[in-house]
Structures are given as structure tokens and as C-alpha cells.
Amino acid sequence: MTDAPATEVGPVKAPPAVCNVLARLDDIGSEPRYVGKLSAHDSGMLEVTGFEYPLGYSGRVIATDGREINAEVIGFKGARALMIPMVQDAPLRSGSRVLPYANSNQAAVGEALFGRVIGPMGEPIDGNGPILTTDSVPLAGQEGNVLRRASVSRPIDIGIRALNGLLTIGQGQRLAIIAGSGVGKSMLINQILDGVVADVVVVGLIGERGREVNDFVSRRREQKDAVPTVTVAVPADHSPSSRLKAAFRATAIAEHFRSKGLSVVLVIDSLTRVAHAQREIGLAAGEPPTMKGYPPSALSMIPRLIERAGNDSETGGSITAIYTVLADGDDLDDPVVDSARAIADGHIILSRSLAEQGVFPAIDIGKSISRVAVDIIEPEHQEAQIHFRRLWSVYEENRDLVLMGAYQAGNDPSIDEALASWPLLIDYIKQKPRELVDFQTSVDELSGLFVS
Numbered sequence: 257m258t259d260a261p262a263t264e265v266g267p268v269k270a271p272p273a274v275c276n277v278l279a280r281l282d283d284i285g286s287e288p289r290y291v292g293k294l295s296a297h298d299s300g301m302l303e304v305t306g307f308e309y310p311l312g313y314s315g316r317v318i319a320t321d322g323r324e325i326n327a328e329v330i331g332f333k334g335a336r337a338l339m340i341p342m343v344q345d346a347p348l349r350s351g352s353r354v355l356p357y358a359n360s361n362q363a364a365v366g367e368a369l370f371g372r373v374i375g376p377m378g379e380p381i382d383g384n385g386p387i388l389t390t391d392s393v394p395l396a397g398q399e400g401n402v403l404r405r406a407s408v409s410r411p412i413d414i415g416i417r418a419l420n421g422l423l424t425i426g427q428g429q430r431l432a433i434i435a436g437s438g439v440g441k442s443m444l445i446n447q448i449l450d451g452v453v454a455d456v457v458v459v460g461l462i463g464e465r466g467r468e469v470n471d472f473v474s475r476r477r478e479q480k481d482a483v484p485t486v487t488v489a490v491p492a493d494h495s496p497s498s499r500l501k502a503a504f505r506a507t508a509i510a511e512h513f514r515s516k517g518l519s520v521v522l523v524i525d526s527l528t529r530v531a532h533a534q535r536e537i538g539l540a541a542g543e544p545p546t547m548k549g550y551p552p553s554a555l556s557m558i559p560r561l562i563e564r565a566g567n568d569s570e571t572g573g574s575i576t577a578i579y580t581v582l583a584d585g586d587d588l589d590d591p592v593v594d595s596a597r598a599i600a601d602g603h604i605i606l607s608r609s610l611a612e613q614g615v616f617p618a619i620d621i622g623k624s625i626s627r628v629a630v631d632i633i634e635p636e637h638q639e640a641q642i643h644f645r646r647l648w649s650v651y652e653e654n655r656d657l658v659l660m661g662a663y664q665a666g667n668d669p670s671i672d673e674a675l676a677s678w679p680l681l682i683d684y685i686k687q688k689p690r691e692l693v694d695f696q697t698s699v700d701e702l703s704g705l706f707v708s
Contacts (some may be wrong), residue, residue, distance in 0.1 A: 292337065292354035300495075301540045302327055302339040304354045312396070314360035315339065318432030320347040324358055326377060328497055331541045340497040340537055342376070362392040363505045365512035370456075372486040373473055376502040377453055381489065382473070395504045397564050407569035408601070408628040412519075412576055413695040415451015416444075418619050418685045420698035423604060424629040425520060428567035428574040431626070432527070432596040435618075436586035442468060443689055444606070445525055445580060446475055446616045451692040454483050454576070455518040460506030460591035461489040462499050463529030481523070496533035503530045507564050521576045522565055526583040531558060531592045548592040558595045588623075602626035612636050615686055621648045640702045648681060650674040680705055 292307030294317060303449055307315060316324040317339075325346045327339040339354070360496035364378050366389040373382040380387050405470055408426035424632060436439050442464075449457060461469050469489045476485055484508055490502040503524055510522040524530065534554040543551035579595045586608060597603045602625055610618035622645065630638060651674040657663045658675065684705060687693065693701075 262606060267551060278388075279702045283484045289356060291356075294348060294350060294352040294354060295336065296350070297348055300340065300344060301541060302334060302341060302348070302354075302469070304337045304339055305335070307337040307339075307354050307356075309337070309356060312358045312361065315354045316357045317341065317346070317348060318353045318355070318482075320349055320352075320632065324355070326352070326357065326503075328360075330537055338541060340495070340540065341436045342495050342498050342501075358394075358674075361395050361698055363395050363508040363512075365391050365393055365509055368674040369483075369486040369509065374503060374505075376494070376498040377489070377491045377612065378505060391512070393508050395501065395508050397504075397508060397511055398410050404569050406569035408567065408632060411632045411695060413453040414448050415453075415692040416617065417687050417693040417698045417701065418617060418621070419604070420693065420695045421637075421684070422621055422644060423602065423619070423624055423704040424633050424637075425576065425602070425626060426628040426632045428565075429578055429601045429628050430562050430565050430577045430579070430599070432579050432581050432582055432600040432603040433606065434581045434588065434593055434597065434603055436608055438551055439606045439608050439611045440616060440618055441580045441582075441606065441638040442472075445523055445578070446472065447475070447617070447687075447689060447692075448578065449496060449521075449574060450479060450482075450486075450599065450690070451694075452483065452521050454521040455519045456510075457483045458506050458510040458513070458520060459487045460503050460524045461487065462503050462524060462526060463490070463492045463494075463532070464525065466491045466493075492529070496536040499529060499533035503527075506588065507561060509574050510577075511564060514575050515571055517571045518575070519574050519575045521578070521652045523580075524561075525580045525597055526582050526594050526651065527558065527561075527579040528584075530561070531555070545637075548652040549628040550591050555591055555595050558592065559599045560594070562582070562599050599627055603622075608662050610685075615682060616689060617685070617687065619685055621645060621681075621685070622652055637699050640699075643706050644681065644684075644702065645675045646670075651678050651681075677705075 290306060290308045291302040294302055295305050296303035311329055313329045314328050317327050319325050325627050326342040330340050331338040366477045368387050372380060372387055375381045408428045410427055411424050412427040414420055416427055425431060433441055433444060461472060467493060473487060476482060488502050488506040490498045510520045513520045531554050534557045535550050538551035538553040543553055545551055565575040567574045579596060581593050583593050584590055605620045605623040606618045609619040650670050654663060654671050664672060
């Protein structure tokens with residue numbers, strides 16, 4: 257026995273009827289078509305002989321129950337391809353055929369996706385029938401000229417008073433929402449999507465609980481005048497390859513609508529689970545673990561994904577991207593948190609302490625920042641932001657001193673002002689989960705706080 261690949265010859269001259277049949281076989285081109293054979297299955301990793309295709313190429317493994325299980329090439333061991341299956345518990349056996357499947361690296365796009373919920377391979381999972389699209393784009397995106405990336409020049413209305421007023425977000429900005437578990441990331445995302453002003457919303461629910469996916473879809477359907485939304489969902493119990501593909505598919509769909517000149521809001525919830533998926537794949541492929549068990553590919557994937565968002569100077573379209581990041585154990589120095597914070601155009605830190613006091617959204621203003629705010633707001637608005645942040649910082653720095661009774665009123669005017677203003681600062685941040693506040697109202701209320 258040898259590991260020589262089996263080949264299937266591509267189309268040749270044939271009668272018209274035969275040509276019509278061959279034309280429907282999208283995966284067969286003018287080059288030989290290699291059919292691999294499964295030779296080993298170890299800890300979720302498939303070793304396939306005769307599958308002579310490059311990294312990132314996909315195939316379909318024929319399971320014993322007749323199903324075709326999608327798998328992706330992630331590395332090589334000698335002449336054998338290492339592949340990760342999209343289904344972890346499929347009944348596979350040694351010798352199973354592995355067929356090439358080039359189209360799995362393409363994302364079907366178009367307006368037919370509006371209002372639909374799709375899985376990691378683009379399959380409809382909402383029970384509303386097939387999705388009839390005619391265009392497709394590469395899942396990994398197309399490498400473009402960096403000079404096409406336009407600057408962020410105008411704010412986008414989010415509908416959240418604290419974000420509009422204090423952490424103004426620009427159209428085309430990349431923003432990370434960072435928090436520990438149970439602090440309100442998903443609630444904040446839902447409220448943002450209720451109030452955001454955009455042409456299209458694309459949401460990637462990656463590694464979420466199945467219940468949360470259903471709740472999210474139900475809430476979006478309740479919004480009769482909501483922005484057209486495309487949802488890509490893969491629950492936490494799916495394979496790491498599925499979670500990774502879902503994130504790239506959501507980003508590719510957003511890129512398509514940006515290329516049409518539209519204002520797109522992309523939400524990936526959560527970026528941490530995408531990194532966890534890449535970590536599982538990297539470790540299975542034999543990469544060495546580095547910081548906190550993350551292999552190099554897991555951390556290098558984060559900037560590759562985030563950098564695909566932004567403004568396009570040629571089409572005038574934009575992708576305003578929001579990524580939720582789970583700080584494991586509330587550790588803000590977690591490698592994923594640090595990588596996302598470094599590459600994004602701003603970050604919002606949610607405070608567990610504020611959340612426990614019943615403050616929603618529990619935004620820690622002192623630790624949060626929007627790096628583009630200074631370029632897109634008026635000077636008066638900026639002065640009000642600076643005043644608010646100064647009072648917030650003074651209060652946080654001296655809170656323990658005041659609680660211990662070591663501070664006497666009148667010793668420091670700044671501390672006195674911060675203590676007196678604290679209830680007003682908290683009231684400004686507070687907002688009911690279904691309440692929306694437009695941009696101009698948010699700015700006016702912020703300025704009104706400091707009018708004597």
C-alpha cells in the first residue's frame with residue numbers, strides 16, 4: 257500500500273447533455289481532483305493520505321452513516337494532511353473517502369440573508385427554507401491596499417447615553433467590550449442593536465448558550481422597525497472549527513455589504529470564544545503553548561479578524577465592529593483581552609462592582625476609552641467629557657479614604673466636587689434595558705450636568 261493520491265480527471269469534451277451534468281459539479285475544475293483517504297483519527301485530528309491541497313482547503317469525509325462531514329486542512333505531517341472535522345462525534349472509520357470541497361471557503365452573500373439565521377457553513381437554521389443567493393466572497397477576506405482604509409470622521413448613534421456622550425463611537429470604529437462573566441455584555445449588545453443607526457447589522461453569536469441564541473433571535477424579531485439583520489450562530493457545544501468559521505463568515509458578509517457602500521454594524525459575541533477555538537485547533541496541530549496556554553496562532557488571529565473592519569475610502573461603505581471579550585476571572589491582563597485592547601480603536605470595561613450595585617450599563621468610565629472620540633466631537637462636548645472623567649477619577653482614587661473617615665470636607669475642592677457630583681454621574685450612566693437615548697440628547701444631558 258502507498259500514500260499516492262487517487263485522482264479524478266476533470267471535464268473533457270463530451271456531448272452537451274454530459275457537459276450540463278459536469279457543469280453542476282462546482283468542485284471539479286480543469287485540474288485533477290484528488291480524493292483522499294482517512295488513515296488516522298487522534299484526539300479530534302484527522303490524518304488523510306492523498307489529499308494534496310493547501311492549508312485552509314476543505315474536504316468532506318464520508319461517514320459510516322452516509323453523512324458528509326466537513327473538515328479543513330490545518331497542517332501536514334509528511335505527505336499526510338491534518339484536518340479538523342466540523343462535527344466531533346461523527347462515525348468515521350479508517351479508509352473513509354475524503355472529497356475536496358472548495359466552495360466551503362466561500363460565503364454566500366446578498367440581501368436574501370436579511371432576517372435569516374445561518375450556521376457556520378451558511379446553512380439556514382431558522383426553519384424558513386433555503387436562502388437563494390447568487391454572489392459569494394472568500395471567507396478569509398481579500399487582501400487590500402491599506403491606503404483604502406479611510407479615517408473615522410463622524411459619530412454613529414448607538415442609543416446608549418453613556419456611549420454617545422462619554423465614549424463617543426465613530427462610524428467605522430473597532431470597539432472591544434471587555435468584562436467578566438455575568439456582568440452584562442450580552443444585555444448591552446442587545447440594547448446597542450436596538451438603538452444603532454445603520455444600514456445593515458451582522459451578528460456573529462460564537463460559542464453562546466443555545467438559549468441565548470434563541471432569546472436574541474426572538475428579540476430581534478420583536479423589533480418591527482429594526483435594521484436589516486443577518487445572524488450567524490454556532491452554540492458552545494459545536495466543534496472549534498465551526499466556531500472559527502462562523503466568525504469569519506460573519507465578517508465576510510459584513511465586508512460584502514461594505515463593498516456596496518453601506519454602513520454596516522458587525523457584532524462578534526464573543527471574540528474570546530473565537531480565540532479559544534483557534535487555541536484548540538493550534539494545540540491539536542502541535543503548536544507550542546505560550547501565554548496561559550494560547551499558541552501563537554490564537555493570538556495572531558485576533559488582529560487578522562479585527563483589521564478587516566473599518567471604512568472603505570473607495571466605496572464609502574463602513575464596518576463599525578463591536579467585539580465582546582470575556583475577561584476570565586475578571587483578569588484584564590488576559591492575553592486575549594490585552595491583544596484585543598491593543599488592536600481595537602477603543603474599549604469599554606464593564607465593572608462587576610457597578611453591576612452588583614444595580615447600575616446598567618455597568619461601564620467603568622475611568623478604565624474605558626474611545627480613541628477616535630477627540631476627532632469626531634465638538635470642543636464643547638470634549639470639555640464636558642474631560643470634566644466628567646476628572647470627577648470620576650478623583651472619586652475612585654479617594655473613595656477608600658472617604659469611607660475610612662480619613663477625609664474631612666473642605667480640605668480639597670476637587671474631592672468635594674467629586675463627592676457631591678457622584679450621584680449625578682451614576683444617574684447619567686444608568687439606563688433602562690429597553691430605553692434608548694439619541695446622540696444629541698446624550699450630549700445635551702452631559703453638558704447640563706456642569707451648568708451652574
